Amino acid sequence: MTGAEKRRTARISQILDAAALCFVEMGFHRAGMAKIAARAKMSPGHIYHYFESKEAIIAAIVDRESAKAAERFAELDAVDSNELASVMTERAIQSIEEKTDILQSALNMEMLAECQRNPEIACIIQRHDKYIRDQLTHLIGNKIGLDLAEARTDMMMVQFSGLANRLLRNPDMDLSSMIALMRQTMQSILTPDTIGDHV
């Protein structure tokens, strides 16, 4: 990578990092380019050498955040088949405990709200969602070897997003009982004969 290319990717990271912070704090449409630029330590005008518009920055953020989530699922492919079910369960619990994921949740809601009126954003989100779903279905069906892998995947994904949603609506909720609930539900989803054959 040449010096120019290095600088370019560094600047783009600066912009995306700054934008992500601003978006979490103020939302996509109240975060101004001036604020983003100040945080990225460059002039507003300079941002336009790397991004065509503010919309392009939003799209890039959505893509990056979705890709992050997808990557974490992809890591599970390397886990041993016998341990996979318990590793997935622990990962799920871990994501509840980590405070950092609340920031992620903030962006998630912003993204979901946005994808209902911005087709480009909707497309990005759907692409990553499909990737995660395919990945999980493969893990559950082929590696763990359970039947009805798609139904189990959907249950799991409902569980994940539902939990994030509830933590936003009720931030004072008792985390430990939520974790117990999540552990049990995950085990139930990843156990044979739990799901009826009428699905």
Next chain:
Amino acid sequence: MTGAEKRRTARISQILDAAALCFVEMGFHRAGMAKIAARAKMSPGHIYHYFESKEAIIAAIVDRESAKAAERFAELDAVDSNELASVMTERAIQSIEEKTDILQSALNMEMLAECQRNPEIACIIQRHDKYIRDQLTHLIGNKIGLDLAEARTDMMMVQFSGLANRLLRNPDMDLSSMIALMRQTMQSILTPDTIGDHV
């Protein structure tokens, strides 16, 4: 109710209805007062005779939409105890099938995004969430008479919000299999001995 009072409440409804439509289509912060006023068939300035600011309109919308959701749960109090479990299940499925709830989802996401930076909105949402949760816990614990009512309530609420979330992320999803999944999960939640005693 005097003529003046009638007119007043009519105008307020006009404004809230118009605002709700605008907010669904463009989001809280891109929907301009001019658009809302045009849709409510009055001048922008006139809106300020009924609402102190745009923020106040947002708060009123959040309150109204949350109250609508809470009301639908309150209706279940009148249902016969023996039928309650199946009525709740059918209600859940119905809410998946109704296309109108997608509009509701749009507003929900907007509201959840907003409540992360607007404490007043957060307060409104938390109040209604607590009301719904208490209501459900009462129904499950006292009317149906199941143990571990709080845990079952939380599972149910996770399920609900999770499903709405997933339908946004993957609008082409097969509804009938989702409904089958929901029916089974609801039955599982509302059946004794489903939940382990370590919760």
Next chain:
DNA sequence: TTGATTTTAGAATGAACGTTCTATTTGTTG
């Protein structure tokens, strides 16, 4: 009907915002 009060319209205001433009600095290359 007349006077008073409320309701309504619509233009005016001032701030904020996304974007563009011009100029300056920095870095690279022959």
Next chain:
DNA sequence: CAACAAATAGAACGTTCATTCTAAAATCAA
């Protein structure tokens, strides 16, 4: 080092937006 290209700053522009202000229309009371 000189000359050119890329990077960067920051002011300027045009627009949009929430809000305010002024005045007209409508309603009501007596």
